[in-house]
Amino acid sequence: MLVTLKPLADEAAEQPYAIPAFNVFGYEDATAVIRAAEAVQAPVILAVNIPAIRHMPLPYLAPLLLQAARDAAVPVCVHLDHGQDLATIQEAIAHGFSSVMFDGSQLPLEENIAVTKEVVRLARKHGVSVEAEVGSVGYSDPSMKLKHELSDPAEVERFTDETGVDAVAVSIGTVHRMEEQTASIRFGLLAEIEQRVRTPLVIHGSTGVPNRDLRRLAQARVAKINIGTALRMAFGNSLREQMAADPHVFDRIVLFKQAMEAVKQAAIDKFHHLGWGG
Numbered sequence: 632m633l634v635t636l637k638p639l640a641d642e643a644a645e646q647p648y649a650i651p652a653f654n655v656f657g658y659e660d661a662t663a664v665i666r667a668a669e670a671v672q673a674p675v676i677l678a679v680n681i682p683a684i685r686h687m688p689l690p691y692l693a694p695l696l697l698q699a700a701r702d703a704a705v706p707v708c709v710h711l712d713h714g715q716d717l718a719t720i721q722e723a724i725a726h727g728f729s730s731v732m733f734d735g736s737q738l739p740l741e742e743n744i745a746v747t748k749e750v751v752r753l754a755r756k757h758g759v760s761v762e763a764e765v766g767s768v769g770y771s772d773p774s775m776k777l778k779h780e781l782s783d784p785a786e787v788e789r790f791t792d793e794t795g796v797d798a799v800a801v802s803i804g805t806v807h808r809m810e811e812q813t814a815s816i817r818f819g820l821l822a823e824i825e826q827r828v829r830t831p832l833v834i835h836g837s838t839g840v841p842n843r844d845l846r847r848l849a850q851a852r853v854a855k856i857n858i859g860t861a862l863r864m865a866f867g868n869s870l871r872e873q874m875a876a877d878p879h880v881f882d883r884i885v886l887f888k889q890a891m892e893a894v895k896q897a898a899i900d901k902f903h904h905l906g907w908g909g
Contacts, residue, residue, distance in 0.1 A: 632700070632703060632705075633701050633707060633729055634674070634706040634708055636710060636730035636762065637798075639708060640797060640855055641831060641854075643854035643855070644852045644853075647849060648673075648849050648907055649853050649854060649856045649905045650673070650674050650675065650676055650905070651675060651898070651902060652675075652676035652677075652708075652710060652712070652833075652856065652857045653676070653677065653678060653859065653901075654678045654679075654683070654857075654858070654863075655677050655678065656682075656686060656687070657686075657687055657692070659887050659891050660866070660894055661677055661696055661699050662891070663895040665703045665705070666895050667898035667902060668703070668898075668902070669704050670895075670899055671902045671903070673705060673907040673908065674705055674706035674708070675705065675706075675708075676707075676710050677696050677699075677708070677709050677710065678711075678859070679709070679710065679723075679728075680859070681712075681713060681715070681719070684719070689722055689723060689726045693709075693723070694726075696709045697709055697728075708729050709727070709728050709729050710728065711723040711732055714731055714733055717746070720754075730759060730762065731750065731759060731762070732762040732763065732764070733747050733750040733761065733763050734763070735747055735763060743763070743790070744790055744794055747761070747763045747794040748793070748795075751794055751796060762855070763790070763800070764800035764801075764833075764835075765783075765786050765800070765801060766782030766783065766786075766787070766801055766802030767779055767780040767802055768800070768805055768806065768835045768836045781802050781804075781820060782802045782803065782820070784823040784824045784827050785827070787801060788827040788828050791828050796830060797830070798830065798831045798854060799830050800833040800834070801821070801833070801834070803820050804820075805834055805835060805837060805840060806836050806839055812838070812840060812841045814839035814841070816847075818847065825852045828852075831854035832855075833855040833857065834853055834856050838859065838860035840856075846905075846906070850906070856901075861897055862897055865890075865893040865894050865896070869893035870887075870889075873886060873889050
């Protein structure tokens with residue numbers, strides 16, 4: 632069933648589990664993620680980033696994901712990830728997304744607050760949830776040239792008080808697109824933020840988080856954990872293996888069958904570490 636982020640995040644923040652937000656790019660991986668969620672009887676978030684929209688524009692992608700969410704046997708939120716301008720956010724809302732993120736993490740705090748307030752105003756008209764970010768989770772790829780800055784607890788408190796967002800992403804040691812689980816999480820910083828902020832928390836760049844730390848985050852007030860690279864690695868590694876083993880197979884339906892099972896199993900593994908079904 633299609634749901635918004637707010638009720639999922641409000642509940643998860645108070646419980647010893649977190650809800651994964653998996654980056655998806657089309658029918659195959661969205662279906663694999665939903666099947667994983669159904670296998671462990673957990674809600675899930677289908678996260679659509681800007682590269683996904685460039686690959687498949689929203690008039691095509693949105694109806695596909697929304698129908699998959701409606702048909703699912705578990706709650707599914709369809710979420711815009713890292714939206715950085717009002718036009719993209721408005722387009723996602725217009726096409727039926729149940730949740731949007733405005734990423735103003737590269738902006739000065741005052742500007743981030745001002746734009747986020749406008750996003751909240753627009754989203755509220757349509758019953759759409761809003762996530763935003765304070766501090767900045769950087770990228771392992773230095774060519775992206777985006778700042779990496781740990782969140783300041785006082786700034787997170789002010790930001791949530793003034794904007795009224797439904798969830799807030801914080802930077803406590805993760806990095807986007809890490810391929811090894813070597814991130815060093817600042818649990819002391821997380822505890823300081825939790826003392827000041829009641830808004831459900833979000834952690835981005837979580838492929839790099841060790842499994843033991845995923846469990847600790849899930850038991851804190853972290854409601855949403857973003858995971859993308861782990862699924863892409865499962866897909867790519869499986870596809871390479873199959874193509875090497877069957878070099879004369881060219882049918883994408885055949886080739887994707889094993890790869891999407893690998894994606895499903897990778898998602899199930901993350902669900903287990905986040906407090907679901909294992």
